[in-house]
Amino acid sequence: MVALVETFEYAHAQIAVRSDADDETIAKASGSLLIPALYARAGFAAGRQSDRIPLLVSELGSLEAAVLNLESYGGHEAALCVGYGMLDSLGKREAGTGNLRSVHGILAFADEAADPAQDIVV
Template sequence: MAVVDHAYAQLMSLSDADQDVIANASGTVLLPELYARSGWAALRDADVIPLLVDEIGQLEAAVLNLESYGGHEVALVAGYGLLESFGGRDRNVHPLHRVHGVLAFTGGTADEAATGSATPAPA
């Protein structure tokens, strides 16, 4: 992921923070997971690599830090493009729970989870 690599390089050259802070601020802590997922995607001839909703915050931090540390325009445009494509996904995520032993999406309310009235997730 070029955005994360560029953010890491910029932060390393311009910041006096320790390695752990720079790894978190640049998003490089995501790289091992993303490399593993890219290998999985390549084996399955997939065109995309999944990014979990809670990982989007790390990408956002990398882009914002790139902006603060004078990141290259191409990396910034790519980063903001990625963030825009992920923009609606966190609003479309609902927790899972079990209904008669089957995982189902909660419709977003605690009452549905308690009563078990959610429809099982399609396969």
Template sequence: MRRRHRDQPRDPLIPVVPDAIAVAISEVVTLIEIFDHAHARMVDSGEVDKETLANASGSALVPMLYARAGCSSLQGRSSIPLLTDEIGLLEAAVINLESYQGNEVVLCAGYQLLEDFANRKRNTSPVCHVHGILAFTGEAEGTTSGSVAPSMA
């Protein structure tokens, strides 16, 4: 193993900006329904622990989706960001719906969303956090101090 000499400069840490796809509010509703159904089917099986349940059903993402939808609605937007990595939670939920005999209609909706999201992965957008809520980078511009909260005045 080679050691770095003190006089050698360190490589600067470059923050990685994750990319996201735009998801319509109607798709968010479907996504939440899929996650809720996968969660319910897995609970009914009684075979999984809480951590696995939250990750494999996608239910851990639901509160964040509601927050993003709320933020988007305050801005008058009709879509929210979904990180490309979060699409894996939908994949896991669909696989688990297959394994735990999920509703066929919900399963088909899951496959449709997976196909739609895969097509959108070619057109991702950078994201940032506005008051701890994920938003598209351009959405924070033009607001006072990046705030998207309504004025209390």
């Protein structure tokens, strides 16, 4: 989660400096709109003593957009490596676990679905 939030924050900062787009557009392009939700989910997961933080299926595109926009807006090579590393990891994980599935709109990997109650997010 730390790498994800840092990638979104850095993408936001880079795009804001190099673009004349409005704040909402920059927040969408950088993925930074997701940060409050990610922190809320992390708190919820910690309260349930879980180390899993759900990521909505639609949010994977935000990570990809943030990384691609970082590349376009001159992001630092280290940040790009982290971003592409996360995308690569998700791609490998998908290939290694079989089909992904959506449980209540939340991306679930086959190897993480042992307890259906764990997949419920309120």
